[in-house]
Amino acid sequence: MDKQAELAVVRAAYAKQILAAAGVTDARLAQAFAAIHREDFVGPGPWLIIRWLRNYVPTPDADPVYLYTDDLVALVPERRLNNGQPSLHAHLIHQAQPAASEHVVHVGTGAGYYTALLAHLVGPSGRVTAIEYDADLAARARANLAPYAHVTVIEGDGTQVPFDAADVIYVNAGCTRPATRWLDGLADGGRLIMPMTSDQGFNHAAPERIASTGAVFRIERRGADYLAKWISPVAIFHCAGGRDENSERALAEAFACGGWDKVTRLYRDDDIPDERCWVRGAGWSLAYH
Numbered sequence: 001m002d003k004q005a006e007l008a009v010v011r012a013a014y015a016k017q018i019l020a021a022a023g024v025t026d027a028r029l030a031q032a033f034a035a036i037h038r039e040d041f042v043g044p045g046p047w048l049i050i051r052w053l054r055n056y057v058p059t060p061d062a063d064p065v066y067l068y069t070d071d072l073v074a075l076v077p078e079r080r081l082n083n084g085q086p087s088l089h090a091h092l093i094h095q096a097q098p099a100a101s102e103h104v105v106h107v108g109t110g111a112g113y114y115t116a117l118l119a120h121l122v123g124p125s126g127r128v129t130a131i132e133y134d135a136d137l138a139a140r141a142r143a144n145l146a147p148y149a150h151v152t153v154i155e156g157d158g159t160q161v162p163f164d165a166a167d168v169i170y171v172n173a174g175c176t177r178p179a180t181r182w183l184d185g186l187a188d189g190g191r192l193i194m195p196m197t198s199d200q201g202f203n204h205a206a207p208e209r210i211a212s213t214g215a216v217f218r219i220e221r222r223g224a225d226y227l228a229k230w231i232s233p234v235a236i237f238h239c240a241g242g243r244d245e246n247s248e249r250a251l252a253e254a255f256a257c258g259g260w261d262k263v264t265r266l267y268r269d270d271d272i273p274d275e276r277c278w279v280r281g282a283g284w285s286l287a288y289h
């Protein structure tokens with residue numbers, strides 16, 4: 001079997017394994033995982049992969065077959081900045097449900113692997129606005145995503161960069177509060193996938209503590225209302241511009257009290273009665289009803 005045929009088989013098996021690990025049945029998403037070449041987005045091999053006990057282990061050589069596991073792959077190892085875990089993204093993207101022709105805003109695109117997946121899902125009649133804060137990574141993403149005419153890569157702070165109304169805003173970095181830009185920029189019916197992490201949520205978190213240091217919420221806009229639900233624990237790189245001391249403190253206290261999984265609404269005010277409120281910051285709250 002020639003190498004490309006072998007990799008096509010490996011990618012198809014990987015897609016099945018990743019969706020199974022995520023507990024997701026989604027034929028379009030499986031097809032996207034099978035179609036996108038991870039080796040086109042993580043730099044030249046051999047690669048550093050996070051294996052057991054969260055250490056980097058080099059792949060034996062530059063055979064792309066090693067990239068098709070449910071592991072994180074180093075993008076900037078000295079900062080422990082990685083291409084994220086495929087099954088986590090399968091779960092989160094499935095929750096976002098990017099449909100053909102939609103506009104997706106991807107905040108924290110890294111070198112572009114999951115942006116390519118999103119671009120595949122919305123198809124050429126849709127588009128993806130990819131925003132990356134780190135200049136080197138933004139340049140890598142721009143080069144890697146050049147074949148995708150319906151993807152625009154912007155170097156900048158995704159909490160501030162203006163964008164057209166979005167059907168999906170897919171945030172891949174941990175914030176302590178929702179950015180006004182995201183809540184304003186969500187189209188009616190749009191879905192925001194937003195990781196919220198305390199300062200213990202990256203590097204420091206022991207695996208058994210991750211649920212009480214980081215939570216991903218799915219926010220769906222319905223007119224002036226924002227429905228909210230907890231969809232995953234998470235440990236993730238901090239979101240530049242998406243954090244401040246006061247909301248970090250409030251979030252850490254809320255995590256200590258539990259109840260994140262009972263959140264049903266995001267309000268754009270901080271006047272919600274205590275008994276209904278999981279966490280509040282200046283001008284926003286996540287609440288139970």
Ligand SMILES: C[S@@+](CC[C@H](N)C(=O)[O-])C[C@H]1O[C@@H](n2cnc3c(N)ncnc32)[C@H](O)[C@@H]1O
Pocket residue numbers: 075081082083084085107108109110111112113114131132133134137156157158159172173236237238239240241242
């Ligand atoms: C955990 S990495 C994920 C990268 C990519 N999604 C992947 O899995 O390959 C988080 C990324 O978010 C970027 N980032 C952090 N804050 C950001 C912001 N405010 N706007 C845009 N990107 C940001 C970081 O530079 C980093 O590349």
